[in-house]
Each structure stands twice: as C-alpha cells, then as structure tokens.
Amino acid sequence: MTNVQEDTGSLCSDKKLCSSCGLCMTDAWPARESLQSCVFTQGWLGPQELDLFGRQRSYESREESRFGISRRRFAGSLTHPIPGAAWTGVITAVAKKAFETGMVDGVVTLHRGGADFFAPKPVLALSVEDILAGSGNKPVVSPTLVSLKAACEQNLRRLLVIGASCHVHALRDFKRRFPYLEGMEIFVVGFPCVDNVRLKTLRHILGLISRSAETVRHYEFMQDFTVHFTHEDGSLERVPYFCLPRELTGINFVVPACMCCFDYANSLADITVGYMGAPLDLKKMYQWIVVRTEKGEELLNLINDELQTVPEKTAGDCSKAVLNAAEKLVEQMRPGTAMEMKTGRKMPLWVGRILAAVLSRTGPRGLEYARYGVDMHMIRNYYYVKFNHPDLLATLVPDHVSHVVAQYGFEP
Numbered sequence: 059m060t061n062v063q064e065d066t067g068s069l070c071s072d073k074k075l076c077s078s079c080g081l082c083m084t085d086a087w088p089a090r091e092s093l094q095s096c097v098f099t100q101g102w103l104g105p106q107e108l109d110l111f112g113r114q115r116s117y118e119s120r121e122e123s124r125f126g127i128s129r130r131r132f133a134g135s136l137t138h139p140i141p142g143a144a145w146t147g148v149i150t151a152v153a154k155k156a157f158e159t160g161m162v163d164g165v166v167t168l169h170r171g172g173a174d175f176f177a178p179k180p181v182l183a184l185s186v187e188d189i190l191a192g193s194g195n196k197p198v199v200s201p202t203l204v205s206l207k208a209a210c211e212q213n214l215r216r217l218l219v220i221g222a223s224c225h226v227h228a229l230r231d232f233k234r235r236f237p238y239l240e241g242m243e244i245f246v247v248g249f250p251c252v253d254n255v256r257l258k259t260l261r262h263i264l265g266l267i268s269r270s271a272e273t274v275r276h277y278e279f280m281q282d283f284t285v286h287f288t289h290e291d292g293s294l295e296r297v298p299y300f301c302l303p304r305e306l307t308g309i310n311f312v313v314p315a316c317m318c319c320f321d322y323a324n325s326l327a328d329i330t331v332g333y334m335g336a337p338l339d340l341k342k343m344y345q346w347i348v349v350r351t352e353k354g355e356e357l358l359n360l361i362n363d364e365l366q367t368v369p370e371k372t373a374g375d376c377s378k379a380v381l382n383a384a385e386k387l388v389e390q391m392r393p394g395t396a397m398e399m400k401t402g403r404k405m406p407l408w409v410g411r412i413l414a415a416v417l418s419r420t421g422p423r424g425l426e427y428a429r430y431g432v433d434m435h436m437i438r439n440y441y442y443v444k445f446n447h448p449d450l451l452a453t454l455v456p457d458h459v460s461h462v463v464a465q466y467g468f469e470p
Contacts, residue, residue, distance in 0.1 A: 074098070074447060074450070075098040075314055075315045075318055075447070075450075076096075076098070076315055077097070077098075077199060077222075077224040077254075077313070077315040077316070077319075078199045078200070078201050078315075079096075079097075079201060079202065079203050079221075079224050079225050079228050080180060080200075080201030080202055080203035080204035080205075080206075080225075081095065081096070081203040081206070081228045081229070081232060082096070083201050083203075083204050084204055084206070084207040085207075086206070086207035086210055086211075086238065087236065087238045091232075091235075091236050092228075092232065094235065095228050095231040095232035095235055095236075096228060097223075097224050097227040097228055097231075098315065098318065098450070098454065099453075100227070100231055100453075101453045101454050101455075101456070102223075102227065102319070102320040102321050102454060102455070102456050103115075103320065103321060103325060103326070103456040103458075104456055104457070106227060106230055106231060106326055107126075107127065107325065107326065107456075109230075109234065110230065110326055110351070111127045111350075111351075113127070114457070114458075115127050115325075115458055117457075117458050117461045120429075121425065123458050123461065123462060124323070124428070124429050124432045124433065124436075124462070125323045125325070125335070125348065125428065125432070126321075126323050126324075126325025126326075126330075126348070126350065127325065127350060128348045128349060128350050129349045129350060129351070129354070129355065130349050131335065131346070131347065131348045131349070131370055132346075132347055132367050132368065132369055132370060133335070133336035133337060133344040133345065133346055133347065133367065133368050133369075133370065134148065134344060134345060134347050134365040134366060134367040134368070135148070135342045135343050135344045135345060135365070135366050136148060136151055136361070136364050136365065136366075137364055137365070137366055138364065139343070140190070140193060141193075142190075142193045142194055143193035143194060144193070144194055144195045144276065145333065145343040145344075145345050146343050146345070147193060148331050148345050148347065148361070148365075149220060149247055149249065149331050150189065150190065150192065150193045151360075151361045151364060152218075152247055152329070152331075152357050152358070152360060152361055153165045153167065153183075153189050153192070153218055153220065153247065154186055154189050154190065155360035155361055156218050156245065156357060156360060157183075157186065157189055157218070158186065159360065161216065161218075161245070161356070161357075161360070162216045162217055162218040162245060163184075163214040163215060163216050163217065164182050164183060164184050164209055164212070164214050164217055164218070165182070165183040165188075165189050165192070165217075165218045165219075165220065166180075166181075166182060166183075166202060166203070166205045166206065166209065166217060166218070166219040166220065166221070167181060167183050167189065167192035167202070167205075167220045168180060168181065168192055168196050168200055168202060168220075169181045169188075169191050169192055170191075170194075170196065174257060174261070175275065176196055176197065176198055176257060176260060177196070177198075177257055178196040178198060178200035178201075178202075180200065180201055180202050180203075180204040180205045181205060182205040182208040182209055182212075184212075192220070194275075194276065195276060195278075197254065197255075197260065197277070198254060198255060198256060198257045198260050199254045199255075199256060199313055199315075199316075200222075202219075202220070202221045202222075202225050203219075203221070203225055203228060203229060206219075206229075206239070209242070210238060210239070210242075214242065215241065215242060215243065216242070216243045216244075216245075217242055217243070217244050217245070218244075218245045218246075218247065219244060219245070219246050219247070220247045220248075220249075221246070221247075221248060221249075222248070222249065222251035222254075222324065223248065223251055223319065223321035223322070223323075223324040223325070223326070223327075224251075224315070224319065226246055226248050226324060226326045226327050227321070227326060229244070229246070230246075230326055245328055245353050245356075245357060246326070246327045246328045246329075246353075247327060247328065247329055247330075247331065247357065248324030248326070248327025248328075248329070248330045248331075249324060249330065249331055249332050250322055250323055250324055250330065250332035250333075250334055251319075251322070251324065252316065252319065252322050252431070252435055253312045253316055253435075254312070254313050254316045255311055255312060255313060256313065259311050262311075263306060263311060264277070266303045266305070266306060267285065267287075267297055267302060267303065267306070268287050268295060268297070269295055270289060270295075273289040273290040273291070274287050274288070274289060274290075275288050275289060275290055276288040278333065279299070280333075280338060281333075281334070281336075281337075281338040281418070281423065281427050282296075282338055282414060282415075282418040283298060283299050283300075283413075283414040283417050283418055283421070284296040284297060284298045284299065284411075284414050285297045285298075285299065285302070294340075296411075297407070297410075298407070298410030298411055298413065298414040299410075299414070300404055300405050300409075300410040300413055300414070301403045301404060301405055301406070301407050301409075301410035302403070302404065303403060303404075304403070304404055309387070309390070309391065309438075309442065314446075317438075317439055317442040317443075317446075318439060318442065318443050318447065318450070318454055319435075319439060320436065320439060320440075320454065320455060320456055320459055322431065322432050322435055322436075323348070323432065325350070326350075327350060327354070328350055328351045328353040328354035328357060329347065329348065329349050329350060329351075329353075329354035329357050329358060330346075330347075330348040330350065331345050331346070331347055331348075332345060332346050332348075333345050333346055334346060334427065334428040334431055335348075335370060335424060335425050335427070335428035336424075337368065337371060337423070337424060338418070342366065344368065346370075346428070347367075370424060370425055371423070371424040371425070372423065372424040372425035372426045373422070373423040373424060373426060374420065374421050374422040374423050374426050374427075375422065375426065376421075376422035376426050376427065376429050376430035376433070377466070379421070379422065379430055379434075380429075380430055380433045380434045380437070380466065381466050381467075383434050384433075384434055384437040384438060384466065384468070387434075387437075387438045387441075388437070388438070388441045388468070391438075391441055391442055391445050391446075392441075392445065393445055433462060433466070436459055436462050436463070437462070437463055437466060437468060440455060440459055440460075440463050440470070441468075443455060
C-alpha cells in the first residue's frame with residue numbers, strides 16, 4: 059500500500075486528470091461507479107455545495123466567495139499540544155475524542171509508509187494508538203479513500219474521514235449516488251490543500267531548498283513569507299519565499315490535478331482546520347478553524363475545553379501582490395510562450411530575510427493573507443484549465459471563480 063501514491067492508479071489511466079484520491083483503487087465496488095464520482099468528472103462545488111448547505115456561496119461576500127459557507131471561523135490551539143502532530147494537533151485531538159466517546163467507530167486517515175518519512179499509507183484507525191500514529195502532515199498526493207473498503211467490510215456504522223478537498227468531493231458524491239456507504243454516518247474533517255507533488259518530486263524540491271533535505275520532518279509556506287522547515291532535531295530553518303530557487307517558480311512540479319483544483323479551503327468538510335487565516339505565533343501555534351455544518355459543531359464541541367481561541371483578524375491589502383503573481387503565472391502558462399528556465403536563488407538570503415520581515419509587519423495578514431493564497435491560486439488554476447483543458451472549463455470551474463477573476467481585471 060505504501061507505493062500507491064506513486065501511481066495515478068491503473069483504473070484512472072484513461073483520464074486526463076487524477077488526484078489519486080483512492081476511491082477507484084479498490085475492488086469493493088465497480089471502478090466505473092467510482093469514476094462517476096471523481097471531482098474531475100463532476101466538477102468542483104456547485105450542486106454539492108447546494109446539497110450540503112441548501113444554497114451556494116454568496117458572490118457578494120468577500121469572505122464567503124473565497125473560503126466557503128461557514129457557521130463560524132476563529133483561530134485556536136490546544137492547551138496541551140499532541141507530540142508529533144502538525145501545529146498543536148487539533149485534527150488529531152478531534153479524531154481521538156470522536157473515537158473515545160463513541161461518536162465514531164473508526165477513522166480514515168494516513169500513517170507514514172516507512173520507506174520514506176513523508177510516504178503516506180492509508181489506514182482505517184480502530185484504536186487510539188492508530189489515530190495518534192496518523193499525526194503530522196504528509197504533503198504528497200495520497201489515496202486516502204482506499205480505506206473505505208475496510209470500513210465497509212467491517213460494517214462500521216459511524217466513520218470519521220480526514221482528507222483534502224479532492225477526497226471530500228469524491229466521498230460526498232459517492233455516498234449520495236451509490237448504495238455502498240448507505241447507512242454509514244460519516245463525519246468529515248478537512249484541511250486546506252494546494253500544490254501537491256509526488257513523493258520523488260518532493261524529495262527533489264527539498265534538496266533544492268533546505269540545508270538538510272533528509273532531516274526535514276515538517277514544512278509549510280508560512281504567514282511571515284518564509285518556508286518553515288522543522289528538522290529531526292527540532293531546529294527550525296526559514297527560507298524566504300523570495301529566495302526560493304528560480305527553477306521552482308511556476309507550475310512545473312505541481313501535480314496537474316492540483317492545478318485544476320478550485321477548493322483550496324476544503325469547503326465541503328464539516329469542519330476545516332488549517333493555518334492560513336490564523337495569526338502567526340510560534341509559541342501558541344494557532345490554527346484556523348472553520349466550522350461549516352452541525353456535524354462540524356459536534357466535532358468541535360468534543361475539544362472545546364482543550365482549546366485556546368482568538369478571533370479572526372485581518373490587515374493589509376493583498377490585491378497588488380495577487381495581481382503581480384497571477385500576471386506572471388498566466389503569462390508563463392499562455393500557449394506559445396517560451397520562458398527561459400533560470401537556476402539559483404532569486405535573491406540572496408540576507409536580502410530575502412529583510413524583505414520577509416518587512417512584509418510580515420506591513421503586508422497582508424490574517425484573513426487577507428488567506429485571501430492572497432486563495433485568489434492567486436484561483437486565477438492561476440482558472441487559466442491553467444482554460445489553456446490546457448478548455449473542454450473541461452465549464453465542468454470544473456465553479457460559478458464564483460469567474461467573479462473573482464474579473465475583480466482583478468482578468469477576462470474570464
């Protein structure tokens with residue numbers, strides 16, 4: 059199972075796009091039915107958002123058009139962090155409590171594959187120990203939904219699924235459309251996800267950026283405009299965005315399916331837990347928590363007594379930064395454009411550190427930083443689909459995307 063993520067899946071080999079979500083990588087149901095629920099067949103959001111919430115998101119709301127429908131949003135961290143978890147371990151704590159209280163009988167999650175620290179291994183966790191072993195991020199494409207087969211075989215009636223937006227879209231549609239998960243109550247914890255790569259590519263990228271690629275145990279593009287690498291010995295390495303190697307600029311390493319994603323904020327989850335809208339505090343390690351449904355409220359209530367919370371904040375204006383980044387990316391992707399591939403850092407580390415320090419105090423912060431990430435990727439991905447998969451433009455792209463694209467002066 060540990061190398062499943064290295065393959066797009068033989069059952070998906072005839073498709074133009076595949077995120078290796080795992081739904082069609084099992085013999086528990088016919089592959090043709092799994093493929094009918096593929097997000098690259100059904101498209102992003104749209105009817106699914108309407109089905110889950112009874113309405114689609116408002117184009118008029120600056121926040122909802124970017125981050126999806128929600129009941130409430132805030133930042134929080136655990137009073138007692140879970141060792142080995144990402145940030146303080148909010149997702150792990152929710153999963154653990156849901157299992158301990160009997161709210162669910164099992165948890166669909168990922169362990170580490172063993173051959174490589176970041177290799178994902180899909181599992182159905184049926185003990186607290188298994189849930190805790192799923193702590194920490196695995197930043198590569200992962201066939202998480204393979205474990206639904208084990209949940210069905212063991213006749214579980216209540217299940218928690220932890221996944222990225224492509225997992226959640228496929229799961230929601232498949233459960234609604236086909237009988238295999240009928241009678242199973244499913245709770246969904248999602249995390250924001252963007253620009254995934256395959257395991258071999260990740261190792262190449264880490265080798266270009268970090269001082270010690272083999273000892274990296276966690277990394278993230280953070281709100282202070284630096285990439286944070288946590289190493290095996292606990293040390294923190296920061297590399298400014300502006301000092302990343304030129305050969306990593308653009309789209310060359312990203313999985314094509316991720317270039318066609320339009321749900322960065324994982325808007326169909328019951329609760330979404332990430333970091334991009336939270337304040338940066340290296341002691342508290344706040345995460346951004348978006349409660350979307352009644353089930354999301356139930357899940358959050360399990361850990362309310364363990365959470366320190368602060369309200370959302372926003373500062374700065376990301377519009378100019380979004381426009382500058384998007385214009386360069388769109389031009390790079392435009393058919394017939396030949397871009398010279400340069401190597402080496404874009405600027406010296408010491409200059410990049412000064413620039414990052416200035417921007418972290420004066421640039422987009424809080425929700426505005428989150429909007430920067432969502433808007434830039436929304437525009438980039440829209441044009442990627444338009445240039446590379448024009449026949450899928452109407453299917454894949456949700457209605458609200460063209461409104462956001464037009465706000466920056468681009469022609470939808």
